[in-house]
Amino acid sequence: MSKLDALSQSASHSLDGRSKGIKQLLPFLGPAFIAAVAYIDPGNYATNITAGSKYGYTLLWVILASNLMAVLIQSLSAKLGISTGKNLSEMCREKFTKKTSILLWIQAEVVIMATDLAEFIGAALGIYLLFDLPMLTSAIIAAIGSFAILEIQRKGLRAFEAVITGMVIVVVIAFGAQVFYAKPDSTSILLGLFTPKFEGTESILLSAGMLGATVMPHAIYLHSSLTQKRIVGENEIQRKKIFKFEFIDIIIAMVIAGGINAAMVIVSAALFHNNGLIVEDIDVAYHQFGLMLGPSAAILFGIGLLSAGLSSSSVGTMTGDVVMQGFIKRRIPIYLRRAITMLPPLIIILLGVNPSKALVISQVILSFGIAFALVPLIMFTSNKKIMGELVNLRVTTICAWAISGLVICLNLYLMYKTLLG
Numbered sequence: 001m002s003k004l005d006a007l008s009q010s011a012s013h014s015l016d017g018r019s020k021g022i023k024q025l026l027p028f029l030g031p032a033f034i035a036a037v038a039y040i041d042p043g044n045y046a047t048n049i050t051a052g053s054k055y056g057y058t059l060l061w062v063i064l065a066s067n068l069m070a071v072l073i074q075s076l077s078a079k080l081g082i083s084t085g086k087n088l089s090e091m092c093r094e095k096f097t098k099k100t101s102i103l104l105w106i107q108a109e110v111v112i113m114a115t116d117l118a119e120f121i122g123a124a125l126g127i128y129l130l131f132d133l134p135m136l137t138s139a140i141i142a143a144i145g146s147f148a149i150l151e152i153q154r155k156g157l158r159a160f161e162a163v164i165t166g167m168v169i170v171v172v173i174a175f176g177a178q179v180f181y182a183k184p185d186s187t188s189i190l191l192g193l194f195t196p197k198f199e200g201t202e203s204i205l206l207s208a209g210m211l212g213a214t215v216m217p218h219a220i221y222l223h224s225s226l227t228q229k230r231i232v233g234e235n236e237i238q239r240k241k242i243f244k245f246e247f248i249d250i251i252i253a254m255v256i257a258g259g260i261n262a263a264m265v266i267v268s269a270a271l272f273h274n275n276g277l278i279v280e281d282i283d284v285a286y287h288q289f290g291l292m293l294g295p296s297a298a299i300l301f302g303i304g305l306l307s308a309g310l311s312s313s314s315v316g317t318m319t320g321d322v323v324m325q326g327f328i329k330r331r332i333p334i335y336l337r338r339a340i341t342m343l344p345p346l347i348i349i350l351l352g353v354n355p356s357k358a359l360v361i362s363q364v365i366l367s368f369g370i371a372f373a374l375v376p377l378i379m380f381t382s383n384k385k386i387m388g389e390l391v392n393l394r395v396t397t398i399c400a401w402a403i404s405g406l407v408i409c410l411n412l413y414l415m416y417k418t419l420l421g
Helices: 003-015 021-028 031-040 042-055 060-084 088-095 098-131 135-154 157-182 186-194 201-214 217-228 236-271 282-293 295-328 334-351 355-381 384-390 394-420
Strands: none
Touching: 003 021, 003 236, 021 236, 031 060, 031 157, 031 217, 031 236, 031 295, 042 098, 042 201, 042 236, 042 282, 042 295, 060 088, 060 186, 060 201, 060 217, 060 236, 060 355, 060 384, 060 394, 088 098, 088 217, 088 295, 088 355, 098 135, 098 217, 098 282, 098 295, 098 334, 098 355, 135 157, 135 295, 135 334, 157 236, 157 282, 157 295, 186 236, 201 236, 201 394, 217 295, 217 355, 236 282, 236 384, 282 295, 295 334, 334 355, 355 384, 355 394
């Protein structure tokens, strides 16, 4: 029996009630973990460490709010794939004009390039810091590692899911240990999580970067693709059950991703902000961890960065393939795509641009792409003719439009402040 047949059989047992408990859930775990990798990529390292060192625990609430948004957004994306058997970019091509689809495809590719910039530079930085190699050499090694993960993807989705999940666990262990070493103040953490506030325009700009690093446009496109044909429901009842299980997958993955992001801010606040240090560069953070907590803490940080960079970079390449096929019905070999998307970060490395600065800027760019993915997603999932019984509840639609409006207004304000302020 093939792995795909085994998955289908296990899912069938779950849907008809023959499997119970954790065994019933297992066939549906995986898609959200792949999508969640986008939420803990190296761009998060740059924005979260900067936020923690500059503002202490103040912007922790941005992580919490972003994660709550992410649960809703990823559930809509997953639901679209389950209900229609099509991913978001395919639905856009079907429902919009050809010109609109092409424009959406172009902006999606730009967003994915910005994403890959952060992810690839992050992986190269991890190797550079851990092994003290030249940055260009580290980038070449990161490229080889990225191609190796893509080769695993060719062996099957379950194998790819297992590898990505393993890499996420590495990041969890790394930052769990960092929090333990840093000994943060629990009262300050709670105040930061549940007291929304800003400290000037710069904190708003940084919050937009944190939002862009957490609610990722390419993850919105990808999740619908991961669920569209993985386990296909034969009727409305089965599709609703599949979505129920997938929602649990999303909750687990987003709680883990949110915990990692919060841990980054907490560690930075406890170590850097409380000691009067403003740390905006990842390499500076690495060396400070070594000085303040010891070599093992610095090594854990570097390993987490490398793992996050390699895994998220591979997921970004997968998304680029999905987006191109969906919007314009074209494909290029995935290895060629990977090679092309490596060029911008390699050029940045060759020009000697500060990698951490490039990471933060890329996250702000990402925040502008959220609306272009989110607005069509809400439109489709609110349409009963498209979604059937899985159409959004009225309250879900209201919350989704409120999130979309908030993101768009925030980005317009930031554009005004950046260009004119």
